[in-house]
Amino acid sequence: MNAWVITDGKIGTEKQCLALAEALGLDVSVKRIAASFPWTHLPLLCGLT
Numbered sequence: 001m002n003a004w005v006i007t008d009g010k011i012g013t014e015k016q017c018l019a020l021a022e023a024l025g026l027d028v029s030v031k032r033i034a035a036s037f038p039w040t041h042l043p044l045l046c047g048l049t
Contacts, residue, residue: 002028003024003027003029004028004029004030004031005018005028005031006033007030007032007033008032008035009032
């Protein structure tokens, strides 16, 4: 079975996702994306900063 790991390139998050996919026996394709609005502003909009 195939799986995508969609990440913003943060190494810790990516490694966790890859380890999970490996534990599940999945074939993985890593897709690195750059976050854009509204995702970059979400903490601010939620009052978390």
